[in-house]
Amino acid sequence: MSPRRLAINRLRDRVPLDVAAIDRFVTRYGSPIVEGERATFLWRGEADGVSVRHRVVGLPDPLPMKRLPETDLFAVTTVLPEGSRVEYQIEVRRGETYERFDDPLNPRLAHSPLGSSSVCAAVGYRVPDWVQPDPEARPGRLLEEVVRSKALRRDQPVQVYLPARFIEAIRYPLLIVHDGGDYLGYTAMKTVLDNLIHRLDVAPLVVAFVPPRDRLKEYPNYAPHARFIARELVPWLSGRLPLRDTPEARCLMGSSFGGIASLSTAVRYPDLFGSLLLESASLVFTDIGFEHGGGPHFDPVVKFVNRYRAKPTRPVDRIAMTCGVYEPLITPNRSMVPVFREAGMAVHYTEARDGHNWENWRDRLGELLSWLFPGPQKFVYE
Amino acid sequence: MTTILLGPQRFTVTVTSAVRSLDVDGPVAMINAGWEEREDDDAELVKKLDGRGRNLRLYNRLVDVMTKDAVFAKGALTFRDRQEELRKFYGVRLQAAVDAAHAVLHRSSPHGLKTAAFTGAVQGVREVDRWYADQLKELYREMDQQVSVRDSSVIGWHRGEVEAILRDSVAAVIAGGHVGFLLQSLRMFSLELPEELPVVAWSAGAMALTERVVLFHDFTPQQVTAAECHDHGLARLPGIIALPYARRRLRLDDPERLAVLARRFPSKQLVLLDDGTILRFPSGQTGAPAGARVVTQLGAVETVGDRVGTAAGEGR
Numbered sequence: 001m002s003p004r005r006l007a008i009n010r011l012r013d014r015v016p017l018d019v020a021a022i023d024r025f026v027t028r029y030g031s032p033i034v035e036g037e038r039a040t041f042l043w044r045g046e047a048d049g050v051s052v053r054h055r056v057v058g059l060p061d062p063l064p065m066k067r068l069p070e071t072d073l074f075a076v077t078t079v080l081p082e083g084s085r086v087e088y089q090i091e092v093r094r095g096e097t098y099e100r101f102d103d104p105l106n107p108r109l110a111h112s113p114l115g116s117s118s119v120c121a122a123v124g125y126r127v128p129d130w131v132q133p134d135p136e137a138r139p140g141r142l143l144e145e146v147v148r149s150k151a152l153r154r155d156q157p158v159q160v161y162l163p164a165r166f167i168e169a170i171r172y173p174l175l176i177v178h179d180g181g182d183y184l185g186y187t188a189m190k191t192v193l194d195n196l197i198h199r200l201d202v203a204p205l206v207v208a209f210v211p212p213r214d215r216l217k218e219y220p221n222y223a224p225h226a227r228f229i230a231r232e233l234v235p236w237l238s239g240r241l242p243l244r245d246t247p248e249a250r251c252l253m254g255s256s257f258g259g260i261a262s263l264s265t266a267v268r269y270p271d272l273f274g275s276l277l278l279e280s281a282s283l284v285f286t287d288i289g290f291e292h293g294g295g296p297h298f299d300p301v302v303k304f305v306n307r308y309r310a311k312p313t314r315p316v317d318r319i320a321m322t323c324g325v326y327e328p329l330i331t332p333n334r335s336m337v338p339v340f341r342e343a344g345m346a347v348h349y350t351e352a353r354d355g356h357n358w359e360n361w362r363d364r365l366g367e368l369l370s371w372l373f374p375g376p377q378k379f380v381y382e
Numbered sequence: 383m384t385t386i387l388l389g390p391q392r393f394t395v396t397v398t399s400a401v402r403s404l405d406v407d408g409p410v411a412m413i414n415a416g417w418e419e420r421e422d423d424d425a426e427l428v429k430k431l432d433g434r435g436r437n438l439r440l441y442n443r444l445v446d447v448m449t450k451d452a453v454f455a456k457g458a459l460t461f462r463d464r465q466e467e468l469r470k471f472y473g474v475r476l477q478a479a480v481d482a483a484h485a486v487l488h489r490s491s492p493h494g495l496k497t498a499a500f501t502g503a504v505q506g507v508r509e510v511d512r513w514y515a516d517q518l519k520e521l522y523r524e525m526d527q528q529v530s531v532r533d534s535s536v537i538g539w540h541r542g543e544v545e546a547i548l549r550d551s552v553a554a555v556i557a558g559g560h561v562g563f564l565l566q567s568l569r570m571f572s573l574e575l576p577e578e579l580p581v582v583a584w585s586a587g588a589m590a591l592t593e594r595v596v597l598f599h600d601f602t603p604q605q606v607t608a609a610e611c612h613d614h615g616l617a618r619l620p621g622i623i624a625l626p627y628a629r630r631r632l633r634l635d636d637p638e639r640l641a642v643l644a645r646r647f648p649s650k651q652l653v654l655l656d657d658g659t660i661l662r663f664p665s666g667q668t669g670a671p672a673g674a675r676v677v678t679q680l681g682a683v684e685t686v687g688d689r690v691g692t693a694a695g696e697g698r
Contacts, residue, residue: 367603370602374603374605377599378597381416381558381559381561381585381586381626
C-alpha cells in the first residue's frame with residue numbers, strides 16, 4: 001500500500017481549484033499541516049514572495065513558499081523528523097518591502113524577550129504535563145528581594161523561590177538562575193518547580209532568579225558579575241535562608257549567554273559550586289585564529305572558551321547540559337562534552353529536536369533538574 | 383500473632399478484608415506517619431477499617447516534639463544532617479560497587495573466571511552495605527549520647543498516649559508513604575508492636591516491619607540507581623526484604639540486575655508486594671508464605687510453593 005499523498009498535493013490535483021475549495025482546505029487544515037515526517041506551511045494573500053523564516057540549522061532560511069497556480073495560496077513542504085519542534089514566522093515581500101509576522105493560520109505561539117513566534121510541532125512532540133499548573137501540587141512562594149551589590153554598583157533585584165512546605169528546620173540546596181525573569185516568564189519555571197517537587201522528581205530547593213541589566217556585557221565572563229554571584233548573592237542568601245553549606249548543594253544555571261555566565265563564574269570561584277545546568281550555552285570557540293562569526297558580542301565568549309579549552313579545569317563536580325540539534329550551538333556544545341568529562345566532571349548531556357528558544361529549555365528542565373537534585377522517589381511507597 | 387503484608391492500596395483495596403479476617407473485635411491502631419502533613423486526612427482509611435481506626439498521629443507528635451523540645455530537636459537535626467552526608471558517601475561507593483558487579487557480568491569469560499569475579503564483586507557491594515550499616519549505627523550511638531528519647535519529657539508524654547492507644551487496640555495497621563519519616567516517627571516514640579498484636583501493613587508500612595529497609599527504584603533519574611540500604615525497621619519479619627510496587631519500580635525482566643540485588647542479601651527473602659498481594663505470616667513464621675513472589679539468587683522471580691514457612695534463602 002503506497003503512503004497517502006500529502007494534503008497539499010491532493011489539493012493541487014483538484015480541477016478547478018476555486019476560491020471555495022481553498023477556503024475549505026485552509027479552514028480544515030490550518031497551518032502547518034503535519035503529515036508523518038513532513039510539514040506543509042501555508043499562507044494566503046497577495047504578495048510578490050512569501051517565505052518561512054526560522055533558525056533551523058540544515059534547512060534553508062528563508063524557506064521560500066510557492067504560489068499554487070492562479071490562486072492566492074502559497075505553500076512549502078519540508079521535512080520534519082518525529083519529535084521536532086520548530087519556531088518560525090512568515091515573511092512576505094511586496095515590491096521592496098518585507099514584512100514578518102506570526103503565522104495567521106497557526107494559533108500556536110511561543111514567546112520570548114524578542115517577541116512571539118509560531119510553533120510547528122511534529123508528530124511525537126508533546127508539551128510535558130508538568131508544565132501546566134497542577135491543582136494537586138502545593139505552590140511554592142516567590143519573594144521579591146533586592147541585594148545591594150558593590151560589585152555591580154547597583155541594587156540587584158532577585159526573586160527567591162521557596163518550595164511548598166518550606167520550613168526553617170530543613171536545609172535546602174540552592175539553584176541560582178541567570179536570566180531569572182525570563183525563566184519565570186517564558187518557561188513557567190515556578191509552575192515547573194512546583195510540579196516536579198510535588199511529583200517527587202526533584203528535591204525541594206531554594207531558587208534565586210537573577211535578571212541581568214546588560215546581559216551582553218555582564219554574562220560573558222565578567223568579573224563583577226561573578227563577584228556578585230559568588231561573594232555577595234550566595235552569602236546574602238545563606239545568611240537569610242536555611243541553605244546547605246556545601247558546594248554540592250549549590251548550582252548555577254543559565255541558557256545561551258547565561259550558560260557562559262554560569263560556567264565562567266564557577267571557573268572564577270572553583271569549589272564554591274558543585275554543579276552547573278547549562279542550556280544551549282554559547283560555548284563558541286575557535287581552533288585557530290579568531291574568526292568565530294558571532295559578532296563583537298561573542299569576542300569575550302570566544303576568548304573565555306578558547307582559554308578554558310586550552311587548560312580545562314574542574315570547577316564543579318557535575319554538569320547537566322542540553323542543546324537543540326537545530327541550533328548553530330549544537331556543534332560547540334557537543335564538542336565541549338568530552339572536554340568537561342576529561343577534566344573530571346560527570347556530565348549528563350541531552351539533545352532535543354528543537355532550537356535556541358525558551359520552550360526547548362523549559363521542556364528539558366524535568367530531566368536536568370531531577371538529575372541534579374533528585375527527589376525523594378526512592379523513599380515514597382504509598 | 384498474625385502479620386499480614388499487603389500490596390499497595392491505591393487501586394486494589396484489600397485492607398478491609400485483611401483486617402476482618404483477623405476476627406478481632408475492637409479498636410484498630412492506625413499508623414500513617416508516612417503521609418507526613420496529610421496524616422490527619424485519614425477519614426477514608428478509618429472507613430476502610432469499618433470505622434474502628436484510631437490514629438496514633440505519630441507524625442504530628444514528631445512535629446510537636448521538634449517544636450517544643452529545642453534540645454532534642456537540635457540533636458535530631460544534627461543527626462539528620464550527618465545521616466544525609468553519610469548517605470551521599472554511601473551512594474557514591476555503592477553505585478561504583480554495583481556498577482562493577484554489572485560490568486563483570488557483561489564481560490565474556492572464555493576461561494571460566496567470571497563466577498569467581500562476580501562473587502568477589504558482590505562481596506564488594508556487601509562490604510559497602512556493611513560499612514554503611516556500621517557507620518549509621520555509630521551515628522545513632524553518638525546521638526543517643528547527646529540527646530536521648532528517654533530524656534525528653536515531651537516525647538515521654540506522647541509515648542504515654544501512644545502506648546495507651548495501643549493497649550486498647552486489638553490490631554494495628556501501618557500504611558504506606560514516606561518510609562523515612564515513618565521509621566523516624568516509630569523510632570522517636572520507641573514504638574514496639576507487641577508480638578500478640580496482629581498487624582496489617584502495606585507499602586512503606588510493610589517495609590517498616592522488616593529488619594533491613596531497602597530503598598529501590600530502577601526507573602528514577604537518580605544518580606544512585608542501585609538499591610540502597612536505608613535503616614533498620616521493627617524487625618517483626620527479620621527474614622524479609624519488602625519490595626512494594628515491584629512491577630513499577632524494578633526491572634523484573636532483567637535477571638542480571640535482580641541477581642545482583644538478591645545476592646547482596648543472601649540470608650533474606652526479597653518479597654514482591656504488588657497490587658492485590660496478601661501475605662499472611664502466622665505467629666512464629668518468618669519466611670515468606672506460599673504464594674509469595676520472591677526474587678531468587680539467580681535473579682528469577684518465583685512463587686513460593688506450598689512449603690509453608692520456607693526459611694530465608696533455603697533452596698535458593
